Amino acid sequence: MILAVLTAGAKAADATAGSGGAAASLVPYAFSDELGGFSILAISGAGTRDDPVHVAQSFRTASPVTLVVRATRPINPFGPSGDFATGTIHIVLDVTNETGIPWVGLELELQEHIHEPSIYGDGLSFDQRQIERVTATSDAFANAHYDFEPYDRLLFEAGALNPHAHAEFRFVITDITPLPTFYIKLDPRIPAS
Numbered sequence: 543m544i545l546a547v548l549t550a551g552a553k554a555a556d557a558t559a560g561s562g563g564a565a566a567s568l569v570p571y572a573f574s575d576e577l578g579g580f581s582i583l584a585i586s587g588a589g590t591r592d593d594p595v596h597v598a599q600s601f602r603t604a605s606p607v608t609l610v611v612r613a614t615r616p617i618n619p620f621g622p623s624g625d626f627a628t629g630t631i632h633i634v635l636d637v638t639n640e641t642g643i644p645w646v647g648l649e650l651e652l653q654e655h656i657h658e659p660s661i662y663g664d665g666l667s668f669d670q671r672q673i674e675r676v677t678a679t680s681d682a683f684a685n686a687h688y689d690f691e692p693y694d695r696l697l698f699e700a701g702a703l704n705p706h707a708h709a710e711f712r713f714v715i716t717d718i719t720p721l722p723t724f725y726i727k728l729d730p731r732i733p734a735s
Contacts, residue, residue: 570615570627573597579607580728587634590623594632594712604641606729608656613722629665629720638708639730647683647699647731648711654724659693665719668696682709699731 571589575582583598601607613627621628639645652660652667660666669677670690678686683701696713703709717724 570613570624571595571631572612572614574610574612575599575607576610577608579603579605580609583638588624589631589633591632594634596634596636598636598638600638600640601728601730602640604643604645604730604732606727608653609726609728611724611726613720617720617722619718619720627720627722629717631715633713633715635711635728636708637703637711639703639705641730642705643730643732644705645703645730646701646733647697648680648703649698649727649729649731650696650711650713651727651729652694652715652724653727654721656725659695661693662691664717666715666717666721666724667694669714669716670694678711678713680709680711682707683711686713697731703730 573582573585573595580599580601580603583600585595585597587593587595589595597609611631615625615627617629618626619629623630637648650668654660654664654666667690668688670688678688678696678698680686680698680701682703683698685698685700687697687699689695689697698711
């Protein structure tokens, strides 16, 4: 599935840039649904504040799933965006709930190593340096709650996402010591029975 994701990202960059070969440099990260439970439907954007990566997803399970993120450009935290994977990614997840169960929240957890929550010393966070201002929002959930230590989690709550409905989740990921691959665990919160 990763090949399809890379192709979708490159086509989206081509459409955004309006040119052929040079546009591929606008996509410094690839996003993959290879671990299952959801499908990536479309990808566009460069990951900058003005042109965030927009990942359209359809969830088939209300269990936690993992989004795989890979650098497709050389890594350089101080390099120009587009030419390098800088470790700063502005993301919009456009999520469709196809689980048949309403959600009362969505928790995201960053992981440098699969199934291991990010820790303070790894440099990966939901824009932890900007803790005094909220950089995460959703059109379906009123609150975004950061939980930075001892892991990096972001919980969207105070709202609902009904079956067959979709919502946007906007956030920023920063990594001061970027690795070629990291993971975002996505955990839909469902009502207690």
